[in-house]
Amino acid sequence: MANLVAIVGRPNVGKSTLFNRLTQSRRAIVSETAGTTRDRQYGKCTWNAKEFSVVDTGGWVVNSDDIFEDAIRRQVIVATQEADLVLFLVDVTTGVTDWDEDVATILRRAKLPTILVANKVDNSSAYYEAAEFYKLGLGEPRCISAATGGGTGDLLDTLVDML
Numbered sequence: 001m002a003n004l005v006a007i008v009g010r011p012n013v014g015k016s017t018l019f020n021r022l023t024q025s026r027r028a029i030v031s032e033t034a035g036t037t038r039d040r041q042y043g044k045c046t047w048n049a050k051e052f053s054v055v056d057t058g059g060w061v062v063n064s065d066d067i068f069e070d071a072i073r074r075q076v077i078v079a080t081q082e083a084d085l086v087l088f089l090v091d092v093t094t095g096v097t098d099w100d101e102d103v104a105t106i107l108r109r110a111k112l113p114t115i116l117v118a119n120k121v122d123n124s125s126a127y128y129e130a131a132e133f134y135k136l137g138l139g140e141p142r143c144i145s146a147a148t149g150g151g152t153g154d155l156l157d158t159l160v161d162m163l
């Protein structure tokens with residue numbers, strides 16, 4: 001699939017919230033494959049007259065209290081194999097976690113266009129806290145609030161320029 005953007009990150013960082021915001025009413029499951037992709041949700045988004053597909057990679061760990069490190073790793077590796085660009089979502093309210101560092105390492109090695117996105121930046125003080133994510137080695141964190149939509153327009157401008 002051309003122009004496929006994968007949203008990856010730990011459970012609860014806001015992947016599905018961002019997916020729903022990007023795809024809105026155009027949300028549609030366009031692919032349902034057995035095996036590793038069975039819980040992946042696909043949708044479409046148009047911005048500045050560019051259309052791209054979005055995949056929310058988090059399906060398999062939703063509704064689970066246990067976070068399986070291997071499942072997340074696998075999720076990220078599958079995403080890097082099929083995606084043209086990765087949105088790596090992190091959570092400003094928790095700060096950098098070991099898992100974020102693991103995922104960042106996988107993404108750096110994959111050498112895929114990646115945008116580091118700090119979510120839950122609901123107010124201006126959270127912008128300063130987001131600077132901590134620089135240490136993941138994936139460049140400047142883009143601050144958004146998936147819940148309110150804050151920052152998502154700027155993020156989309158950057159994203160479609162990279163496609």
Ligand code: GDP
Nearest residue numbers: 010011012013014015016017058120145146147
């Ligand atoms: P996922 O597990 O990564 O798909 O995360 P979800 O999209 O299910 O969101 C997990 C929780 O974070 C939910 O309670 C959301 O309402 C909340 N959430 C998502 N985005 C934001 C945000 O921008 N700000 C705040 N404060 N909460 C958010």
Ligand code: MG
Nearest residue numbers: 015016058062
């Ligand atoms: Mg989810």
